[in-house]
Amino acid sequence: MSKPNVTRVKQTSGSTSISSLLYSQKIAPYVFVLPFIISFSVFFAYPVVSAFIMSFQEIVPGSSKFIGFDNYKELWNPTFFKAIKNSTVYTALTLLLLIPIPLVLAAFLNSKVMIFKNFFRSTLFIPALTSVVVAGTIFRLAFGELDGSLMNTFITALGLEKQRWLGDRWLGLMTLLILACWRWMGINMLYFMAGLQNISKEVYESAEIDGANTWKKFTNITVPLLKPITIYVFTISIYGGYAMFTESYMLWSGNRSPKDIGLTMVGYLYRSGWEQNNLGLGAAVGIVLLAITFIITFVQLNLFGLFKKEE
Amino acid sequence: MKTAEETKWSLNRVLLLLLFTALAIFALFPIITLAIASFKPAQELLRNGLNLSLDKELLTLSNYTNLFSPKENYVTWYKNSVLITFTFTVLCLLLSSMVGYALAVYKFRFRNFLFVLVLIIMAVPLEIIMLPMYKLAISFHLINNMWGVILPFVVAPLPIFFFRQYAGGLPRDFLDAARVDGCTEYGIFFKIMMPLMAPAFSSMAILQALASWNNFLWPLIVLNSTNKLTIPIGLSTLLTPYGNNYKILIAGSVFAIIPVLIVFVFFQKYFIEGMTAGGVKG
Secondary structure, three states: OOOOOOOOOOOOHHHHOHHHHHOOOOOHHHHHHHHHHHHHHHHHHHHHHHHHHHOOEEEEOOEEEEOOOHHHHHOOOHHHHHHHHHHHHHHHHHHHHHOHHHHHHHHHHHOOOOOOHHHHHHHHHHHHHOOHHHHHHHHHHHOOOOOOOHHHHHHHHOOOOOOOHHHOHHHHHHHHHHHHHHHHHHHHHHHHHHHHHOOOHHHHHHHHHOOOOHHHHHHHHHHHHOHHHHHHHHHHHHHHHHOOOHHHHHHOOOOOOHHHOOOOHHHHHHHHHHHOOOHHHHHHHHHHHHHHHHHHHHHHHHHOOOOOOOO | OHHHHHHHHHHHHHHHHHHHHHHHHHHHHHHHHHHHHOOOOHHHHHHHOOOOOOOOOOOOOHHHHHHOOOOOOHHHHHHHHHHHHHHHHHHHHHHHHHHHHHHHHOOOOOHHHHHHHHHHHHHOOHHHHHHHHHHHHHHOOOOOOHHHHHHHHOOOHHHHHHHHHHHHOOOOHHHHHHHHOOOOHHHHHHHHHHHHOHHHHHHHHHHHHHHHHHOOHHHHHHOOOHHHOOHHHHHHHOEEOOEEOHHHHHHHHHHHHHHHHHHHHHHHHHHHHHHHHOOOOO
16 A cells, blocks of 8 residues: 655766765775775785895895895705705695595594584684694693603603604604694694585485495595595695794794704795895795795696686 | 494494594693693793693692783783784774675676785785885884784785675675665665675684784784784793793793683684685685
8 A cells, every 4th residue: 555665866966976976886896895906006916026126136224236136046055945845845744644634534524423523523623723822832842852741751651762852853844744733634624524515415325325335435426526625725735834934933942943954935034034134035035935836836726627627 | 234234333433433532632632731831830841841740739820920910011912912803803804895795796897807816815925025015014114013913914815705705695686675775885785785794704703813813923023022012922032042931931822822712612603614614615
């Protein structure tokens, strides 16, 4: 009976004024994305370009001059190679540990047999809540060289010799890896679990009818269907591996590991840029880091065949 | 036959339970040892390292009382951290949700271009731009200033991406209905779409607040006077090659985890949704 009380927009004669233009559907999206455009230009595009330029400069307070490839030539030294090697070995090993194991664990946790799923999912996630500073403090103490420190108590109880964990290249790397596993295992497992939620149960049921066993189902259904998630986890792990700095900074109190066993690429960047105040050299480290991560990500996405697909 | 099947299942079940219990212990163990250590005098840590002994003689609350004594800076760091985390999270959600929403809802020039930029930023290690950013921060007078910590990363790619995904899934009918009702584009966003995106806001709020609370490298670069530091930076200054201030460090670390753990216990669902959001890219 009664008409719906719809108030229409009055098209006033002032619709060409600036304020109504600002309110129009044409302009509104640009207003919405304005913060991104500003922040992108000031805090991303400009610094990237500037890092590139700086890497060809010698920068002293107050002035800077172009010196061609000298910074890059200076990077051709054993310490930097060590940093690249450390970062690469660390990244490779984290990929090796932190992709297959969480994937299998996620499949276990998702299986019908498993109980207390939510409890385990939450508990394994808790390490991710701690800051690297706190986590580093704990591991630094637990892997300390004192007789009474946790790891030494543990291995002497097993009848082994006590160790200087953070004084040895391989034991130091192992400590970094245990720390990485501790903080990331739960998260990566969670990613894979999220992926598993999207696989319909029917696929598994029809495979069961065809007589597939658990292993067959895992290799023929779970792994291939989790591919998008796996690519994602791979990509962020490469990023995380090469960007690693704080862990090492905390374990060896500020970038000063014996014989640089814990020096990473970002550690080298930090050392040259801030500790030695050589901004040009630091910028060059950044560009090399960028190049390495770009190449690896590109190769990895190619291997996964991501570029073959359309889209 | 059925019983055989059941016993086989239960063996698997027991094995899985054992495996995951071991993993859960591995996950919680370091935090528990830290908590125990926080009740022991610093000298004990220096002598015997981090260990699990619960010798009653040793246990004391002095680390915690010391944490709040006026001669320590911990309370100041805590305040700084709370203020920075809060401001960062509010601004980040507001600005990033606007961008994500626009990318999902409007068709406009540069839309795809902007989205590609978001993806690129997600893939570039921000460490490479720390030096020019540092120079920038100096010229903007942002050194030792909480805005210096907040501003550069406040429009963050991950939340933009997440809000775009979320807004894309909302019904468009609301938009047209609201326009007919005379609502402006901004009114639509703030009054209609924002409430509809509440779940996205919760999970991103938790995730961004966590990231900000635990952020290290950039605040380490921007902040350097003792009373301006955040908790992670402050704690890291207590570890030096010449000796470590365990009194503050251990109890301070425990106190830094507590708010996060409390939030986690209450908002687990949103934590987990937020974490997995990035991975589920249809």
